[in-house]
Amino acid sequence: xxxxxxxxxxxxxxxxxxxxxxxxxxxxxxxxxxxxxxxxxxxxxxxxxxxxxxxxxxxxxxxxxxxxxxxxxxxxxxxxxxxxxxxxxxxxxxxxxxxxxxxxxxxxxxxxxxxxxxxxxxxxxxxxxxxxxxxxxxxxxxxxxxxxxxxxxxxxxxxxxxxxxxxxxxxxxxxxxxxxxxxxxxxxxxxxxxxx
Amino acid sequence: xxxxxxxxxxxxxxxxxxxxxxxxxxxxxxxxxxxxxxxxxxxxxxxxxxxxxxxxxxxxxxxxxxxxxxxxxxxxxxxxxxxxxxxxxxxxxxxxxxxxxxxxxxxxxxxxxxxxxxxxxxxxxxxxxxxxxxxxxxxxxxxxxxxxxxxxxxxxxxxxxxxxxxxxxxxxxxxxxxxxxxxxxxxxxxxxxxxxxxxxxxxxxxxxxxxxxxxxxxxxxxxxxxxxxxxxxxxxxxxxxxxx
Numbered sequence: 001x002x003x004x005x006x007x008x009x010x011x012x013x014x015x016x017x018x019x020x021x022x023x024x025x026x027x028x029x030x031x032x033x034x035x036x037x038x039x040x041x042x043x044x045x046x047x048x049x050x051x052x053x054x055x056x057x058x059x060x061x062x063x064x065x066x067x068x069x070x071x072x073x074x075x076x077x078x079x080x081x082x083x084x085x086x087x088x089x090x091x092x093x094x095x096x097x098x099x100x101x102x103x104x105x106x107x108x109x110x111x112x113x114x115x116x117x118x119x120x121x122x123x124x125x126x127x128x129x130x131x132x133x134x135x136x137x138x139x140x141x142x143x144x145x146x147x148x149x150x151x152x153x154x155x156x157x158x159x160x161x162x163x164x165x166x167x168x169x170x171x172x173x174x175x176x177x178x179x180x181x182x183x184x185x186x187x188x189x190x191x192x193x194x195x196x
Numbered sequence: 197x198x199x200x201x202x203x204x205x206x207x208x209x210x211x212x213x214x215x216x217x218x219x220x221x222x223x224x225x226x227x228x229x230x231x232x233x234x235x236x237x238x239x240x241x242x243x244x245x246x247x248x249x250x251x252x253x254x255x256x257x258x259x260x261x262x263x264x265x266x267x268x269x270x271x272x273x274x275x276x277x278x279x280x281x282x283x284x285x286x287x288x289x290x291x292x293x294x295x296x297x298x299x300x301x302x303x304x305x306x307x308x309x310x311x312x313x314x315x316x317x318x319x320x321x322x323x324x325x326x327x328x329x330x331x332x333x334x335x336x337x338x339x340x341x342x343x344x345x346x347x348x349x350x351x352x353x354x355x356x357x358x359x360x361x362x363x364x365x366x367x368x369x370x371x372x373x374x375x376x377x378x379x380x381x382x383x384x385x386x387x388x389x390x391x392x393x394x395x396x397x398x399x400x401x402x403x404x405x406x407x408x409x410x411x412x413x414x415x416x417x418x419x420x421x422x423x424x425x426x427x428x429x430x431x432x433x434x435x436x437x438x439x440x
Contacts, residue, residue, distance in 0.1 A: 027202075028202060028205065028378075029202060029205040029206045029207060030205055030309070030310050030311050030312070030374070030378065031311070032207075034207070034220075035207040035209075035220070035222070035224055035226065036312045037219050037220060037221060038207075038220055038221045038222050038223075038224055038226075038227065039207070039224070039226050039227070039310060039312050039313055039316075040312065040313075040316050041221040042221070042223070042224070042226065042227035042230050042231075043230060043307075043313055043316055043317070044316075046227075046230040046231055046233075046234045047230075047234070047287065047291055047317075049234060050234040050237060050238065050287050050290075050291060051283065051284060051287040053238055054237070054238070054241065054283060054286060054287050054290075055283030055284070055287070057242075058238070058241045058242055058245050059263070059282070059283050059286060061245035061246075062241070062244070062245045062259055062260060062263045063263065064248075065245060065248050065256075065260065066260060066263065066264070068248060069250055069252075072250055073250075
C-alpha cells in the first residue's frame with residue numbers, strides 16, 4: 001500500500017514538475033541579458049565602495065592594531081624578562097645577605113664563647129691563686145703554732161709545777177731548776193706528742 | 197512555479213525602473229544582496245577594528261584572523277611584492293565569501309551564481325593583472341608565453357597553448373565560481389522539491405540529503421571564495437615575478 005502511494009506520488013510529481021518547468025520561459029536566468037547592465041552597475045558601485053572604505057579606513061586600523069599588539073607583547077616579554085632577572089638578582093643578594101649574617105652570628109657566638117671561657121679561666125686562676133695564698137698562710141700559721149707550742153707548754157708546765165710544789169711543800173723553789181727538769185721532760189716526750 | 201530549480205536565480209526589479217540613456221540600471225534583488233553583503237562586511241570589520249584591545253574580543257579576533265589569513269595567503273603566493281594589492285584581494289575575498297554565504301540563507305539570492313557578476317570581477321582582475329605585468333616588465337612581460345627549457349621545435353605550439361591558457365583565465369575563473377554556486381543551489385532546490393513530492397512517507401531520504409548538502413554547500417561557498425582569491429594571487433604573482 002505504502003509503496004503504491006509512494007510510486008503514484010512520484011509519477012504525479014514528475015509530471016507536474018515537467019509541466020511547470022516547460023511552462024517557465026526555460027533555460028537559465030543567468031543568460032538572460034535583461035539585467036546584465038544593472039548588475040554590472042551595482043557590482044561596480046557596491047564593490048568599489050566596499051574596496052575604498054576597507055582600504056582607506058578599516059584595514060589600516062586592523063593592521064595598526066596588529067602591529068600595536070605585536071610591539072606591546074614584545075615589550076611585555078622584554079619587561080618580564082628584565083623583571084625576572086632583577087628578581088633573581090634580588091634573591092641572590094638576599095641569599096648572600098643571609099649567609100653573611102649567619103656567618104656573623106656564628107662569629108659573634110664564637111667570640112662570646114671565647115670571651116666567656118677566657119673570663120672563666122681568669123676567674124678560676126684568680127680563685128686558685130687566692131686559695132693557694134690562703135693555704136700558704138694557713139700552713140705558715142700552723143707552722144708558727146707548732147713552733148710556739150712547746151715553749152708555751154714549757155712555760156705553762158713550769159708555772160703549774162712551781163705552783164703545785166708551792167702548794168704541796170709551802171716553800172718557793174728556784175724556778176730555774178724546775179724549768180731544767182721540764183725542759184728535759186719535754187725534750188724526751190716531744191717526739192711522742194708532736195710526732196716530729 | 198516555486199518547484200522550478202532555476203527559479204531562484206531569477207533577477208527581478210525592486211522599486212521603480214531607473215534608466216539612464218536607455219540603459220536600465222534598476223535596483224534588483226541582485227543589487228540588494230550586493231549591498232547587504234557589502235554593508236555586513238563593513239559593519240563586521242568596522243566593529244572588529246574599532247577597539248584596540250590587547251586581548252581581542254570575538255569580533256575583533258574574527259577581523260584580525262581574516263586579515264592575517266589573507267595577508268599570509270598573498271605572502272605565500274605572490275611574495276612581499278604583492279603587499280600593495282592586499283586591500284583589493286581582501287575586499288574581493290570578503291565580497292565573494294559574503295555573497296556566497298548570504299546565498300545559503302533560505303529565500304536569499306546568490307549574487308555569485310550569475311555569470312555576468314563573476315565575469316566582470318574576473319575580467320577586471322585579468323585586465324588589471326595584465327596592465328600590472330606590462331607596467332612592471334614592459335614588453336618583456338610577453339616572455340610569460342615562452343617557457344624556458346622547451347625545445348625549439350615545440351615552441352610555436354607551446355606559445356599558442358600558453359596564450360590560449362592566459363586568455364582563458366577570466367573565463368575559467370568566472371565560470372568556476374558561477375558554475376559551482378549555480379550547481380549547488382540547483383541541486384539543493386531539486387532535493388528540496390523531492391522532499392515535498394515524496395511527502396511524509398519517503399521524504400526523509402532527500403531531506404537528510406538536503407541537510408548534508410547544506411553543509412557541503414557552506415564548505416563550497418568558503419572554498420570557492422578562497423579559490424577565487426588565491427587564483428587572483430597566482431595571476432598577480434605571474435605579473436609581479438616573471439619566473440619563466
